[in-house]
Amino acid sequence: MRRLLNTLYVTMPDAYLACDGENVLVKIEDEIRFRIPVHNLEGIVCFGFAGASPKLMYLCCERGVALSFLTTYGKFMGRITGNISGNxxxxxxxxxxxxxxxxxxxxxxxxxxxxxxxxxxxxxxxxxxxxxxxxxxxxxxxxxxxxxxxxxxxxxxxxxxxxxxxxxxxxxxxxxxxxxxxxxxxxxxxxxxxxxxxxxxxxxxxxxxxxxxxxxxxxxxxxxxxxxxxxxxxxxxxxxxxxxxxxxxxxxxxxxxxxxxxxxxxxxxxxxxxxxxxxxxxxxxxxxxxxxxxxxxxxxxxxxxxxxxxxxxxxxxxxxxxxxxxxxxxxxxxxxxxxxxx
Incomplete structure (x- = not known):
């Protein structure tokens, strides 16, 4: 049975997502405001984000963490995932x-x-x-x-x-x-x-x-x-x-x-x-x-x-x-x- 992990919701419009090793970072004006190990996440949902690093996107794909982007009003824009499992x-x-x-x-x-x-x-x-x-x-x-x-x-x-x-x-x-x-x-x-x-x-x-x-x-x-x-x-x-x-x-x-x-x-x-x-x-x-x-x-x-x-x-x-x-x-x-x- 899959254990219930967390979804990280990023609501700050000027937040930039990055990573440091196996950690997901939320930065504002180059200052780290939040850090969490990627293995504690099942998904990341960003509302009106400032950007995300390619390295973070790769980490999420590699670890099976879905990365979704929405407007500040909640309209879905896109999603990044790794390979679909199964046959x-x-x-x-x-x-x-x-x-x-x-x-x-x-x-x-x-x-x-x-x-x-x-x-x-x-x-x-x-x-x-x-x-x-x-x-x-x-x-x-x-x-x-x-x-x-x-x-x-x-x-x-x-x-x-x-x-x-x-x-x-x-x-x-x-x-x-x-x-x-x-x-x-x-x-x-x-x-x-x-x-x-x-x-x-x-x-x-x-x-x-x-x-x-x-x-x-x-x-x-x-x-x-x-x-x-x-x-x-x-x-x-x-x-x-x-x-x-x-x-x-x-x-x-x-x-x-x-x-x-x-x-x-x-x-x-x-x-x-x-x-x-x-x-x-x-x-x-x-x-x-x-x-x-x-x-x-x-x-x-x-x-x-x-x-x-x-x-x-x-x-x-x-x-x-x-x-x-x-x-x-x-x-x-x-x-x-x-x-x-x-």
Missing amino acids: VLLRRTQYRWSDDETISSRLSRRFVAAKIINSRAVLHRVLRDHPEIVDNNLRDSLVLLARMPERLERAADGSAIRGIEGEAAHLYFSNFNKLILNQKDDFQMINRNRRPPTDRINALLSFLYTLLTHEVVAALESVGLDPQVGFLHRDRPGRPSLALDVMEEMRPHLVDRLAVTLINRNQISSDGFNVKENGAVIMEDDTRKEVLTAWQKRKQEVITHPYLGEKIPLGLVPYVQALLLARHMRGDMEDYPPFFWK
Whole structure:
């Protein structure tokens, strides 16, 4: 089992990354502000960085540390990794399966069913913990979401599956405001939007989804799978389609619940977001740091994996699911068990 390492988040826009032997250095105006051994890291994510030395990039590639670059607002720019581990036969199987509509639809059903069930579980917590604020719209949505996994099994092809996924997402996010118990006036979602997000909740969710994407891409590469060739999300240049597939089942539990907790516990506030003239909502530096700290703590929480029955840190879920998917493709498992959480 892979042990949970740390991700280094560099949020200082004038930081320069370098290395000294086996140590990663963060410099500002040639002064070393931070030093950490490379073997303590699984990834480095830079927001609006000043630069990185080629020697550091080589060290990261050699040690299997993913190095990702984002804008100061959290938009993904690029990623540097070393050789993909695993064998070519696994990736050839992945490419053949992606071109097979029957297999792609079967795996897509697994990803979407888990997303729907986990989304319903998040909404159901409101019904359980705060029945006084539950309305008929939420009750009706819970009933409809409960029926959707059965509809997925009858879906004829990938287009039908994606249609059901879109319908489920609409039901879920139309009730998302009911999860917000504090700061209701400042954190309201009209609909799920991005590029750019136009409200504070969408800005928070988009930022956290970017962090989850980094984790899932690294997990898939670690087992030898190609993150860009998926089954539910079709090929598009530059898009990590398989990572987006696997992310679907993890979004509600890993990201959405964290976002709601940050708001309800007043760990973030409306002052931590900046509204631009074009309506785009951008997260301020202090809020970004607060969210990153909470994300790291979230990854350390221990759960019992629903399929393995073993206790693992939550941050290992992407690696476990990537491993299970690779084993299924190798023929070691009859089917892929998605991540269900209730």
